[in-house]
Amino acid sequence: MFEFFFKYPFAAFSKGQVLLAARWPVWVLLALILVAAGALAWPMFRRGHAVAPRVKPIAIWLLQTTMVAMLLVLLWQPALSVATLRPQQNIVAVVVDDSKSMSIVEDSVSRMQRLKEALSPSVVADLQKKFQVRFYRLGARAERVETTANLKGDSGSTRLGDGLREVSAEAASLPIGAVVLLSDGADNAGGIDLETTNQIRRFRIPVHTVGFGKEKPDHDIEVTNLELPQRVLATSRLNAQVSVKQWGFANKRAKLTLRDGDKILSQREITLKADGIEQTESVSFNSGNAGVRSVQASIEPIGTEENDKNNAQTRLLTVEPGKPRILYIEGEPKWEYKFIRRAIELDQGLQLVSMVRTTQNKFYRQGIEKPEELEQGFPATVEELFNFQGIVIGGVEAAYFTPNQQELLKQFVDRRGGGVLWLGGRGGLSDGGWAASPLAELLPTVLPNRKNTFQRDPAYVELAAAGRDSLICRLDEDPARNGDRWKKLPYLANYEDPGTPKPGAVVLAEMNVGRNKMPLLTTQNYGRGRTALFATSGSWRWQMQQPLEDMSHEMFWQQMLRWLVSGTTGPVVSSVNKSVYNDEQSVPLRAEIRDRNYNPAADAAVEARIVKPDGSSETVTLRPDPGTPGVYTANWGAAATGAYVVETVARRGDQELGRDAVTFRREDGVAENFGTHQNKELLEKLAQQTGGRYWQPSEVKKLAGEINYSEAGISIRETRDLWDAPIFFLMALLLRGGEWLLRRKWGVV
C-alpha cells in the first residue's frame, strides 16, 4: 500500500533522503507560497465574505493554499536520494540458526521446518535475481553451506555474536550488502556484545532478522540461573540465589529443591509470579564437609510443561577444608565472652582463640595451639597477627593497642583481607576512646564523640531491611518467620550508642532503646577485608532467656563469625571467570599471589595443575599480568565436558608461597534447553542497531525488495523523482474536490 501511493517502498524512504532537485532556491518556494496564500486571501475577504461565519472562508482558503503550495513544491522537483545495491555485484549472507532450539516442535511443526517454509525456493530465487546469495549455518560458529535443505537444527549451541562477527568480518574482502539472520534469538553466550554490534555497524551492514518460535511458551517453568559462591568454608550456611521464570502457572505453588547428587540440601515451596517475570529465590543450606559439591537447583514440573529440560541448573561448589582462626580479645570478664565462646565451640568449621583480661596484668588465653601463643599479649608482628583470619575486639580501650598494633590491625583488614568485629561494652567503642583513634576509619559507623555511651539498660532488637537478606541474621529460612524471631528475641542486657553508619555501610539489625532507634549490627567492606560493629555485650540473654532447644544465639554468632572470615583468603587465590562454561572451551585462569606479608608477589613461579573429568591432569604455567603486580594469568582450553579442578601452586625459589584450588564445569548442548522461546527483543534490537529490520516469517517474501537499499557492499546512490508519485495526484483530487463540495454545501460559490 505504501509503495502504491509513494512510488517506492517504505525502506527506501527510511534509508534515503527526500530532497528538492530543482536548482531554484528553497526560499523562493517559500516566498511564493506566502504570496499565493496572501493573494488567495485578499479577494475572498475583500468581497464581504467577512460577514459570513469566519470558519468557512478560512477552510476554503486553506484548501486553496494547500493546493497551490503542493503545485509549487512539485515545480521544485521533489526527489528521493537513496543508496541501492548494484545488481548481482553484492552478496547477501543468509545466516540460518541451526541450533537444537530450532528443532523444538510448536503446534506440530518444528521451528526449522517453518524456517525452510519461509525461506522457500521462490524467496531464494527472488534474492538471487538481485544478489549473490551465500548461506551460512550458525551454531557455535558460522559455517558456509551450499543450501539450507540439509539443516536439521542439531547444533549443540548458538553463539549469535560470534557467528555474526565471523560473517561480517568477511565484508573486509567481500561485498556483503546485507545479512539476513533467521533465528529464534536463543543465545548461549548471553546475547550480542557491543564489540560485535560495533563491527557490524562499521561495515554498515544492515542485519535483517527473521524471528521463529513462540515469543512466549504457553506452559513452562525455567530455572534461569543459580548463583552460588565459588568457595565456602566447611559446614557453612550459605545462600543459593535461584532465578525462576514461568509462563502459564502464575500464582501456583512449586517445590524448589537444592540437591547434591541424591542428597537433598534444602527444599521449600515458592509461589510463582506473573508470566515472564523473573523471580529470585534465596535458599540457604549447609555446605557440609570439605570437598567439591555439585549443587543442583530444580523445580518439580507442574502439570504438562512444554519443556521439562529447563527446570534445573547445576553449579560446582568448592568446600574448603581449612578451619579459619579468629582471635577474640576481651577487656574484662563478661558473660558475652563466655556465651560467644560456647556458640563457636559448636561450630566445627571455626577455631576461636580468645584472650580475656582477667586482672590488670593478666590475660587468660583459650583455644591456643601452643603454650607460648599470645603469651606476650595481643600480636605485635605481621606473622603472628596475619595467622588469623578474623579479629573480635570486645571492651578493650583503643589505647591498649600500641601504634604498631593499630597499624597492623589496619593492614590486617586492608592488605590481608581479614575481618574485624567490634563489640559494645564498658571500655569499648566511644567509651574506649575508639572515636579518636587512628583506627576509627575502619569502623563502619562514625562513633559519638563523647563518653558514657555504654548503658546497662534493656535494648529491644529488630531486623533492619538489609538484614532480611543477610546470612548473618538468618535465624529461620522463611523471611517472615525470621523477622518474627528477631522481634521475639529477649532484650539485650546492655547497649552502646554506635553513632551513625558511614556511607557504604549496611545496617543489618537495629535496637530500640526507649523511643530511640540505633544500629545494632553494622557492616562494611574496607580494602580487601571487612569490618563490623555489634553495639552491645548483652546478647548472652538470647541464650539464657530462651528455651534450651532454641539455637538463635548460637546460629547468630556462628553466622556472624563465619561472615567475618568468609572472604579472608590465603596468599594464593586462584579463580576462573565462570562456574559453568556452556559450549565454550576457552577458560581464563587467574591467580593472585601474595607473599607472607600479603604484599603482591611479582616474582613468583605459578603453575596450575588441572585435573580433568577423566581423572587425567595437565600442568599450565601462568604468566605475570604486566598491568597488575601479583596477578598471573593463562588461557586454557577445556575440551571435554564435566567437572574440572584447578590447583594453583605459587613458589618463590624453593619456598612455596601457597596453593589454592578452584573448580569449574564444562557443558555442551545443555544451554540450548534454556531460553528456548523466541528472543524477539534481541532480534529487534540487533536489526535496529544495524539499520536492518525485524521480519515475521510471513513477510520474508518482501525481503528481496527491501534489502536492496543498503550502503554496504557495492552500492550506488540514485536520485529518483517523486513528482509523479500517485499521492500527489490523489491529494490534488481531494483538495479540489473537497473545495467544490464545501462551496456547494455552504453556498459560497
Add this chain to the structure above:
Amino acid sequence: MRAKRAVIVSFLVLSLVSAILAQRRFGGQRPWWYDEDDYVATPADANEKTEYAFARLKYPSWGRPFNELWARRGNWTIDYPKADRTFVAGVRRLTRVHTRSVEQVVDLDSDEIYNWPWLYVVEPGHWELTDKQAAKLRDYLLRGGFLMTDDFHGTQEWEIFMISMRKVFPERAVVDLDNRDAIFHVLYNLDDRFQVPGVATFGSGVTYEYDGVEAKWRGVYDDKGRIMVAVCHNMDLGDAWEWADNPNYPEKYATLAYRIGVNYILYAMSH
C-alpha cells in the same frame, strides 16, 4: 495474796532465767563469730548496674521449718550478707570483673534465675528442692548457668545434698575435679589446696565438721567437659570470706577462699 506473791516470784524467776540465758547466747561472752548478726551497712553504690553480682540462691530447707534454728530463717541465709559483700569487695580489688557491691538474692521459684549466670548455694546439705525447682535448676545449668555450692560437711549432709542433685541431674555423676582442670588455674594456680574451716569448730583444733575430715573438690560436667556445678564439700569458704576482715580468722584460709571464689567466677565467665 499468796497467789499474787507466787505470780510475782514466778515472773521474777523467769525474768532472771531469761536474762541469764540471753547472756549465754548473745552476751558479752559470745564468740566473735556471732558478729554475723550485726547490722551490715548498705554501700552507697549498691544500686550500680554491673556485669556481675554475687547471686545467692534462695532454696527451701530440709525438713523445714521445725528441725532447727537456721531452717526457720532459711539455710540459704547462712553468712548472708556479710560473706557476700566482703567477698565481692575482694573480687573488685583483685580482678577486672565489673562487680556490684551487694549481693543478689535469687529465688529458685522465679525466672529471675536466668538473669544471673553465676549462683552461690550455701549449706546445700540442708536443701530440699521440689521437682519443679530441680527441673528449673537443670534447665538453668544446661543453658549455661553455673552453680557453686559451699559449707556442707560429712556424710549425712552429702546424702541430703545428693537427694536434690539427683533430681537435677539423674544421669550425671558428681565427680572429683582434677587438679589440672582450668577452674584451678583460670587466674590463680590452686594446685595446693587445703581444707578451709568454718567458725563452728573454731578453737577446737580441728578444721572439719562431723565426719567431713577431707576437703572435697567436686563437680558436675556438661557434655562439652565444662563444669556446671562446682561442689565444695567439707569446707566453709563462706565463713572464710565473712571473717576475712577479722584478725582472729587465719589469713591463709581467707586467702585460699578468696582465690577459689575468684577462680570459680572467672571460670564461669569464660567456659
